[in-house]
Amino acid sequence: LRRKANRDKKVAIVYFAGIGKAEFTGAGLNIPRSLVRFLSGMRQAGYQVASIPENEAVLLKTMIDKGRNIAEEESGEMERFLTAGEPTLVPVDEYTRWFDKLPASLRDAVTSAYGPPPGSFMVARRDGKDYLVIPGFRYGNVMLLPQPARGAKMDAKLQHSDTVPPPHQYLAMYFWLQHGFGADAVVHYGTHGTYEFL
Numbered sequence: 001l002r003r004k005a006n007r008d009k010k011v012a013i014v015y016f017a018g019i020g021k022a023e024f025t026g027a028g029l030n031i032p033r034s035l036v037r038f039l040s041g042m043r044q045a046g047y048q049v050a051s052i053p054e055n056e057a058v059l060l061k062t063m064i065d066k067g068r069n070i071a072e073e074e075s076g077e078m079e080r081f082l083t084a085g086e087p088t089l090v091p092v093d094e095y096t097r098w099f100d101k102l103p104a105s106l107r108d109a110v111t112s113a114y115g116p117p118p119g120s121f122m123v124a125r126r127d128g129k130d131y132l133v134i135p136g137f138r139y140g141n142v143m144l145l146p147q148p149a150r151g152a153k154m155d156a157k158l159q160h161s162d163t164v165p166p167p168h169q170y171l172a173m174y175f176w177l178q179h180g181f182g183a184d185a186v187v188h189y190g191t192h193g194t195y196e197f198l
Contacts, residue, residue: 006046016190017146050140089131122169
């Protein structure tokens with residue numbers, strides 16, 4: 001990364017978000033307001049950041065429209081989101097290839113907790129095929145995404161758990177950032193990500 005120009009770096013920003021139209025705050029940090037400033041600073045540092053939102057209200061609307069997690073029981077909301085939000089849809093067979101490279105003990109734990117891929121959280125069916133839904137939106141070479149839920153419900157007790165395995169959609173997002181988006185760096189924005197407890 002020292003040799004790669006900032007304009008060529010792809011950066012994923014994973015921000016704290018609950019399930020549904022929850023507040024986007026992390027330990028009191030106004031994430032939309034701070035992100036607008038952060039994106040502007042990135043652009044000044046030479047990163048390709050296109051169409052920076054003019055203020056926090058504009059960014060918050062985009063986060064609600066395109067960058068949030070949706071509960072399993074909100075099937076109608078998921079359909080609206082799939083149309084308006086334009087999320088990334090990861091085919092289950094592609095995810096399964098990534099999933100199968102994990103240690104057997106982790107695969108068994110995830111499957112035991114959530115069933116075989118794709119599970120049922122953040123899943124869409126299109127033309128007879130299942131896809132894992134990765135919400136998010138891009139500003140040039142910068143991708144913004146909500147932190148995936150640690151369980152099928154946003155249970156606060158799971159946020160710091162090091163025993164409960166992550167759902168398939170959680171794993172799919174991080175696999176996709178590596179293999180699909182091709183992130184050079186991942187920034188967790190809020191208090192922290194939840195991945196370090198895993």
